[in-house]
Amino acid sequence: MSDVVLKVNDLKAWFDDFNAVKGIDLEYKRNTINAIIGPSGCGKSTYIRCLNRIHEEVAGAKISGEVLLEGKNIYAPDADPVEVRKHIGMVFQKPNPFPAMSIFDNVVIGPRLWGERNKKNLEEIAYKSLQKAALWDEVKDKLHQEGTSLSGGQQQRLCLARTLATNPPIILMDEPTSALDPIAAAKVEDLMMELKDEYTVIVVTHNMQQAARVADYTSFFVLGELIEHGLSSDIFTNPKNQKTEDYITGRFG
Amino acid sequence: MVEMVSKDNIENNTSSPLKKRGISYKQQDKIAFMILRGFALAIVLLLGLMIYQLFQASAPAIKEFGFSFIYNDFWNPIEDEFGALPFIYGTLVTSLIAILIAAPVSIAIALFINEYLPKALGNLLGLFVELISAIPSIIFGLWGLYYLAPWVKDSLTPILKSTLGFLPLFSGPSFGIGILTASIILSIMIIPTITSVCREVFKVVPSLQKEAALALGATKFEAIKLAILKPSFSGVMGAVVLGLGRALGETMAVAMVIGNSAEISKSLFGAGATMASVMANEYAEADSEIHLSALCLIGLLLFVVTFFVNFFARSITWKAKMRGKKV
Incomplete structure (x- = not known):
């Protein structure tokens, strides 16, 4: 197995005529956390949404370029987006558990969709995923309450557990803590660090401290272009590009 | 009462620039409110009236057959x-x-x-x-x-x-x-x-x-x-x-x-x-x-x-x- 799990070649994305992502080339190494930072409207959300082919679900969306998952292009004509998304999971900005569905059902919905019917297996998956998402202790006595009855932070960890239940090698996170209070956000950050052993995480964040704390690599985007990419320690202490320096020191953005 | 009227007159005479002639805006709003409320109430009354009259008309049948x-x-x-x-x-x-x-x-x-x-x-x-x-x-x-x-x-x-x-x-x-x-x-x-x-x-x-x-x-x-x-x-x-x-x-x-x-x-x-x-x-x-x-x-x-x-x-x-x- 090569060290690079995901490789992006000249990725461009549009909303109708608006070119939101303008040719990105990046590589992601296995078992790393990769942050994407940049001012609002820099295309970072659109970019990450191209990595699991969810951008194309928006009306007027267009994409060009390649995204190689273990060397295979997810945009190849014979690649099935549903299959792609089974390998590349996503946690969204706003916690979005399915309403009118219990905590348990929320966690195992992925495996259920893929045909797992065995109750014991599902219980095992739910237990493991909730453990990994550090939610088990808080919900073990109320697995059959509605998922939406939890607090915002718990809901977000439930959504993470739901993604972990499908066991994707790559997990995308689109500003996963921006709708949470600082304590809940810190919990999700801790989780990212733990997930690194088994997964590759790509996270879009508005919070530069968060990127500096958790990410091994950081990419800085402005107006759909990649300005700088490198080890987080370099980016945040010794940026090579003036724009990056201005942004991380708060003079721009 | 007499005092009140005279007071009003004095105010009119001094003709404050903030006072509107004729019907005041407040009264205009009140009239509009009354008219609109009248229509709204009428439709509710009509509904009640229809039920009542239907009830009246069916009374003989209710009495006869129960x-x-x-x-x-x-x-x-x-x-x-x-x-x-x-x-x-x-x-x-x-x-x-x-x-x-x-x-x-x-x-x-x-x-x-x-x-x-x-x-x-x-x-x-x-x-x-x-x-x-x-x-x-x-x-x-x-x-x-x-x-x-x-x-x-x-x-x-x-x-x-x-x-x-x-x-x-x-x-x-x-x-x-x-x-x-x-x-x-x-x-x-x-x-x-x-x-x-x-x-x-x-x-x-x-x-x-x-x-x-x-x-x-x-x-x-x-x-x-x-x-x-x-x-x-x-x-x-x-x-x-x-x-x-x-x-x-x-x-x-x-x-x-x-x-x-x-x-x-x-x-x-x-x-x-x-x-x-x-x-x-x-x-x-x-x-x-x-x-x-x-x-x-x-x-x-x-x-x-x-x-x-x-x-x-x-x-x-x-x-x-x-x-x-x-x-």
Whole structure:
């Protein structure tokens, strides 16, 4: 197995005529956390949404370029987006558990969709995923309450557990803590660090401290272009590009 | 009082630039408020008045038959003996079959418009569906009489008989006009109602869950089932009940194709009558006071039932919408 799990070649994305992502080339190494930072409207959300082919679900969306998952292009004509998304999971900005569905059902919905019917297996998956998402202790006595009855932070960890239940090698996170209070956000950050052993995480964040704390690599985007990419320690202490320096020191953005 | 007036005069004389001549703005607003309130109250009063007068008109029948009016199955204007059961039966059966046909079709149309079509095309199709509800009832009746009834007799009946003929529902001869034809007409007439309410309900379901489902490797249809159909279940029920409300009261088209016979036919091919259709058919020819009163009593029953069905439906859809907005 090569060290690079995901490789992006000249990725461009549009909303109708608006070119939101303008040719990105990046590589992601296995078992790393990769942050994407940049001012609002820099295309970072659109970019990450191209990595699991969810951008194309928006009306007027267009994409060009390649995204190689273990060397295979997810945009190849014979690649099935549903299959792609089974390998590349996503946690969204706003916690979005399915309403009118219990905590348990929320966690195992992925495996259920893929045909797992065995109750014991599902219980095992739910237990493991909730453990990994550090939610088990808080919900073990109320697995059959509605998922939406939890607090915002718990809901977000439930959504993470739901993604972990499908066991994707790559997990995308689109500003996963921006709708949470600082304590809940810190919990999700801790989780990212733990997930690194088994997964590759790509996270879009508005919070530069968060990127500096958790990410091994950081990419800085402005107006759909990649300005700088490198080890987080370099980016945040010794940026090579003036724009990056201005942004991380708060003079721009 | 005298002092007050003189004080006012003084103020007028000094003619403050802030004082308006004639009717003050405050008074203008008050008048507008009174007029608008008057209209709004009038409509509520009218509703009350209609119930009261319907009640008055049906009083002789209530006195004569009491509760037996609801469960007696004979309707004999010559002997002046009246029981509404055949019409209650006809109304319920035609409305239920109409719902069974219209609900799945409408839900499918609403999903297709909202989730599969581009916005402009979807709105155009939605407009067409809603235009169906603008077609006058009598046109549906004519179409039912000249095209649908022969089709039911010659094409649909043989199919139903050969597949489900062992059921008493599909026994006996078909003359085209009858309960089944009336139900089909009704189903077409209520599809626009159910479709447009379903579209409203689906629209307020947030798209976040749909993306969540897709991101978990759900197919588009699975995502729609999970994230749109499931959370809007109660709202869809409301839409269906609203359609039911319309079906219960629909008169003209049904009267033209149901056969108008005061009997309880086990077979859907048989003729029947509904509460609304019997009123339309017999009101002009009813010459005895008790016959008229019996018709009014049917009207009162229908009024009360449709009122509550509509009220119930609106409260469900309203609650569903509120919940959709909160998420």
